[in-house]
Amino acid sequence: MVTRRRFVQMSAMAGMAALTSQEPRADERERVRDRFWLWSHHPGVYDGMFGLPRNSRMTPVEAAKYLGTPNIMFIRAAGKPAYPFEEYAAAFKDVKQLQWSITGSSGATSNEEREYVLRLAASMPNITGLYMDDFFNFAREGQEGSMTVGEVKAIRDRMTINGRRLELGIVVYTADKFDDRMRPYLELCDEISLWSWSAKELDELEANFAKLKELAPGKRLQMGCYMWDYGPQQPMPLERIERQCTMGLKWLREKRIGDMIFCGAHLCDQGLEAVEATRNWIATVGDQPLYEH
Numbered sequence: 001m002v003t004r005r006r007f008v009q010m011s012a013m014a015g016m017a018a019l020t021s022q023e024p025r026a027d028e029r030e031r032v033r034d035r036f037w038l039w040s041h042h043p044g045v046y047d048g049m050f051g052l053p054r055n056s057r058m059t060p061v062e063a064a065k066y067l068g069t070p071n072i073m074f075i076r077a078a079g080k081p082a083y084p085f086e087e088y089a090a091a092f093k094d095v096k097q098l099q100w101s102i103t104g105s106s107g108a109t110s111n112e113e114r115e116y117v118l119r120l121a122a123s124m125p126n127i128t129g130l131y132m133d134d135f136f137n138f139a140r141e142g143q144e145g146s147m148t149v150g151e152v153k154a155i156r157d158r159m160t161i162n163g164r165r166l167e168l169g170i171v172v173y174t175a176d177k178f179d180d181r182m183r184p185y186l187e188l189c190d191e192i193s194l195w196s197w198s199a200k201e202l203d204e205l206e207a208n209f210a211k212l213k214e215l216a217p218g219k220r221l222q223m224g225c226y227m228w229d230y231g232p233q234q235p236m237p238l239e240r241i242e243r244q245c246t247m248g249l250k251w252l253r254e255k256r257i258g259d260m261i262f263c264g265a266h267l268c269d270q271g272l273e274a275v276e277a278t279r280n281w282i283a284t285v286g287d288q289p290l291y292e293h
Contacts, residue, residue, distance in 0.1 A: 033286030035252055037097075038069040039224075040265035041105070042080035051233030056266040061091050063265035067275075068282040070096040073169075073261060075133045076104035076113070083116040086123055099129040099169060102155065107134040107146035114155055122161050129167035129191065130159065136176050136185075149184045156188050167191055171224070174201050178211045186216040193261055195224035198231025199240040205247060209256070220258040223248045227267050227274045236274040245281050253291060 040060030047055040064072050072095050081088040085100075092098050102117050103109040109132075121127045135146050145152075152168075159166040169191035172182065186192060194212050196202050212221060225244045229236045248260045267275050 030290040031286065032249065032252065032288050032290050033068060033070060033282065034096075035259045035290065036069040036282065036286070037071040037073050037099075037222075037259055037261040038064045038067055038265055039073050039075065039261050039263035040064070041075055041077045043266070045077040045080055045105075046266050050228065050230055052228065052267075052270060053272075054270045056269055058265060058269040059091065060265045061095065063268040064095070066268050067262060067279050068286055069262060071098070073099045073101075073131055075101040075131065076108070078105070079108075083113060085116055085120045089120055089124060093124065093126070095126055097128045098124065098126050099131045099167075100127055101133050102130045103132040103135055103146040105134055107137065109146050118155075118158060118161070121166060125162070125164070127166065129169055130155070131169040131171075131191075132189075133171050135170055136172070136179070136182060138176065138179055138181065144179075144181050145185055149188070152185060152188050167220075169193065169222070171195060172212060173197055174204070174208050178208075178215050180215075182215060186219065189216075189219060191220045191222055191258065192216055193222035193224045193259075195226065195263075197226075199226075199229040199236055200231075202240050202243055205243070209251075221256070222259040222261055223251070223257050225260055225262045225278070227262060227264070227272065227278055235272060238273060238277055241274050241277050241281075245278065249285060 038060065040063060043057050043059055044055060046052065058066070060072050060074055064070070072092065074092070100117055100120060102114050117130060121130070132146065136144055138144050156168055159168060167190040168188065170185065170189045170193070172192055172194050174194065174196050176182070192212065194209060196205065196208070201208070209221065223244065225248065227236055227241065229240075248257065251257045252260065262278060
């Protein structure tokens with residue numbers, strides 16, 4: 001078991017060259033933390049689920065500040081918040097980059113909801129993209145996605161708003177087994193995040209990203225980093241947190257991935273060791289230059 005102290009020490013050693021170089025200071029160019037995102041929902045929507053030890057009341061903005069991530073992905077869940085979203089979203093106005101779901105948890109979506117999200121994006125210049133969560137379900141023959149290819153294309157065609165082009169992102173799970181039926185949907189996306197539902201799947205992290213790259217060449221890949229082991233519904237082992245974080249930092253600097261997404265806000269007030277280890281690691285590496293040269 002890797003201790004939090006040892007984990008942070010290793011993270012600091014990994015970035016020492018960047019800190020001691022004679023390049024411009026970290027605040028004069030892109031920092032590591034600029035590529036960090038917090039996955040978030042309305043507080044309390046996962047209370048009593050997934051074996052979590054406590055209920056959560058921390059808001060996404062509070063959790064992002066606590067964890068040290070400047071960017072937030074907000075995913076609607078259990079019908080919360082209700083639309084229209086403008087009043088609720090006012091709390092996110094100072095977030096550096098914000099992405100908002102058009103398919104939420106369990107793949108829930110509707111034409112009405114998508115219209116409200118587009119309206120919200122027009123009112124908030126820090127919204128840089130729209131995201132599709134839990135999109136694929138291959139048990140539904142002939143309806144493998146929460147939206148049809150035509151529906152995804154239709155909303156993509158409307159994602160230039162007030163002169164700025166929004167990005168379209170989507171979740172892929174390793175459990176989806178990189179099914180070839182994903183291709184027409186992934187071709188319409190700009191960003192694809194890969195998530196390993198069980199910690200044991202992280203042993204195949206490199207192989208799985210290689211499969212995703214083959215399935216969706218040329219796309220911006222994102223590493224989804226769970227801080228709770230959702231498969232067996234138990235705490236995430238610290239050595240698995242270390243594996244995700246150290247490999248993710250290496251791949252960011254090698255430009256193999258574009259972002260790391262930490263899930264999630266609902267874990268940040270539960271006293272979990274994995275959250276504290278991740279928070280300490282972000283504090284250690286976050287302000288280092290993203291690229292050494």
